[in-house]
Amino acid sequence: MSRTVKLAVIPGDGIGPEVVGEALKVLDAAVQGGDVRFEQTPFSLGAARFLETGDVLTDADLAAIASHDAILLGAVGGVPGDPRLANANIERGLLLKLRFSLDHYVNLRPTVVYPGVPSPLSEPGDVNFVVVREGTEGPYVGNGGAIRQGTPHEIANEVSVNTAYGVERVVRYAFAAAAARQGKLTLVHKTNVLVFAGSLWKRVVDAVSAEFPDVAVDYLHVDAATIFLVTDPARFDVIVTDNLFGDILTDLAGAISGGIGLAASGNINPDGTYPSMFEPVHGSAPDIAGKQLADPTAAILSVSLMLSHLGLETEAARVATAVTADIAARTGAARTTTEVGDAIAALAANR
Numbered sequence: 560m561s562r563t564v565k566l567a568v569i570p571g572d573g574i575g576p577e578v579v580g581e582a583l584k585v586l587d588a589a590v591q592g593g594d595v596r597f598e599q600t601p602f603s604l605g606a607a608r609f610l611e612t613g614d615v616l617t618d619a620d621l622a623a624i625a626s627h628d629a630i631l632l633g634a635v636g637g638v639p640g641d642p643r644l645a646n647a648n649i650e651r652g653l654l655l656k657l658r659f660s661l662d663h664y665v666n667l668r669p670t671v672v673y674p675g676v677p678s679p680l681s682e683p684g685d686v687n688f689v690v691v692r693e694g695t696e697g698p699y700v701g702n703g704g705a706i707r708q709g710t711p712h713e714i715a716n717e718v719s720v721n722t723a724y725g726v727e728r729v730v731r732y733a734f735a736a737a738a739a740r741q742g743k744l745t746l747v748h749k750t751n752v753l754v755f756a757g758s759l760w761k762r763v764v765d766a767v768s769a770e771f772p773d774v775a776v777d778y779l780h781v782d783a784a785t786i787f788l789v790t791d792p793a794r795f796d797v798i799v800t801d802n803l804f805g806d807i808l809t810d811l812a813g814a815i816s817g818g819i820g821l822a823a824s825g826n827i828n829p830d831g832t833y834p835s836m837f838e839p840v841h842g843s844a845p846d847i848a849g850k851q852l853a854d855p856t857a858a859i860l861s862v863s864l865m866l867s868h869l870g871l872e873t874e875a876a877r878v879a880t881a882v883t884a885d886i887a888a889r890t891g892a893a894r895t896t897t898e899v900g901d902a903i904a905a906l907a908a909n910r
C-alpha cells in the first residue's frame with residue numbers, strides 16, 4: 560500500500576537553504592521506487608522573510624505547518640548583531656515558538672564518531688551517545704524582563720522554568736531510551752548551585768529510576784560533564800538535561816565527533832499530537848553562507864532521524880548507511896556542499 564507523508568520544509572536563513580536542498584536530494588534518492596511519497600510544502604520563514612515582510616511566524620503559518628506529518632528545518636537567524644533584526648527575535652519568535660507550540664518536549668541529539676572521521680580527540684574510542692534535551696522549558700521560555708534598561712543600574716532577569724510535569728515526561732523518555740540502548744543514564748545539571756531546579760530534576764530521576772531497575776543512573780554537574788565529553792566520551796550512553804545545558808553540550812558533542820556539520824537532531828513530540836521537527840544542530844552560519852562551504856551531512860542525518868521517527872526504518876538506514884560510506888571515503892580534500900549531497904544521494908540511490 561502506498562503512503563503519502565506531508566512534509567513541511569523550512570529552509571530558513573544562511574546555510575539553511577543550502578543544506579536542506581542537499582537533504583531533500585538524499586531523501587528523494589532514499590525513497591525513490593518505493594511505496595512512500597513525500598509531499599513537500601515549502602515555508603519561507605526566517606530573518607530574510609522578516610526583513611521583507613515584518614512577519615516572523617503568523618498564526619496562519621503555524622496552523623499550516625501543524626497540519627503536516629513532519630517538518631524539516633535548515634536553520635534560522637541572521638548575522639548576530641544585525642541592527643535590522645534587533646527587535647525581530649527570530650530564534651524565539653520562530654524556532655522556539657515552533658518547538659513550544661508543537662510540544663517538542665524531547666530534543667534528541669545523537670552523537671557517533673563515524674569510522675574514518677577526523678575527531679579532535681586523541682582516542683575517540685567507542686563514542687555513541689544521545690543527548691535527550693528538554694525542549695519546552697528551562698531558561699528559554701521567555702520568562703524574564705529588565706528594569707532600568709540602558710542605564711548603569713539595569714537589572715535583567717531570565718527565569719528558568721522547570722515543571723514537575725515537564726521534567727518527568729522527558730526523564731521518562733530518557734530512561735526508556737537508555738533501557739533500549741546500553742542501559743546507562745546520566746543526569747547533567749548544576750544541582751550544587753541551581754538548587755531549586757536541580758532538586759526537582761534529581762528527585763524526578765530518582766523516582767522514575769524505580770521503574771527502570773536495569774538502567775544504571777549517574778549524575779554529573781554540567782561543568783564536569785564538559786570535561787568528560789572531551790576526555791572520556793565513551794562513558795556516556797544517554798544524557799538527560801535541561802534546555803540550556805543540552806544546547807551547549809550538543810555543540811560540544813558535535814565538535815568532538817567530527818564537526819558541527821555532522822550533528823543531527825530531532826525535536827520530538829512523542830505523543831504524536833503534533834508533527835516532529837528535524838534539523839541540524841548548527842545554526843545559519845552567516846560566515847560561510849552562500850559559499851558552498853557548509854557540510855550538509857547534519858541535515859542529511861536529520862532526514863534519517865525523521866524517516867526513523869516516521870517508522871520508515873529501511874529508508875532511514877539507507878540514508879545513514881550512505882552517510883557512513885561517504886564519511887569513510889572522505890580524503891580531506893575540499894568538496895562543495897552540492898558535491899557532498901550528490902555523493903551521498905548517489906550512495907542512497909545505489910541499491
Ligand SMILES: NC(=O)C1=CN([C@@H]2O[C@H](COP(=O)(O)OP(=O)(O)OC[C@H]3O[C@@H](n4cnc5c(N)ncnc54)[C@H](O)[C@@H]3O)[C@@H](O)[C@H]2O)C=CC1
Pocket residue numbers: 574578633634635636637638639650654819820821838839840841842843844845846847852853854855857
Ligand atoms: N537551529 C537554529 O536555527 C539555530 C540558529 N542559530 C542562529 O544562527 C546564527 C549563527 O549562529 P552561530 O552562533 O554562528 O552558530 P552556527 O552554528 O551557525 O555557526 C558556528 C560555527 O560553525 C560553523 N558551521 C555551522 N554549521 C556548519 C556546517 N554545516 N558546515 C560547516 N561549518 C558549519 C559556522 O561556519 C561557524 O563558524 C545566529 O543567528 C543564531 O542565532 C544558532 C543555532 C541554532
Ligand SMILES: CC(C)CC(=O)C(=O)O
Pocket residue numbers: 650651654655806840
Ligand atoms: C537558537 C537556539 C534557540 C537554538 C539552538 O541553538 C539549538 O537548539 O541548538
Ligand SMILES: [Mg+2]
Pocket residue numbers: 806807810840
Ligand atoms: Mg544550539
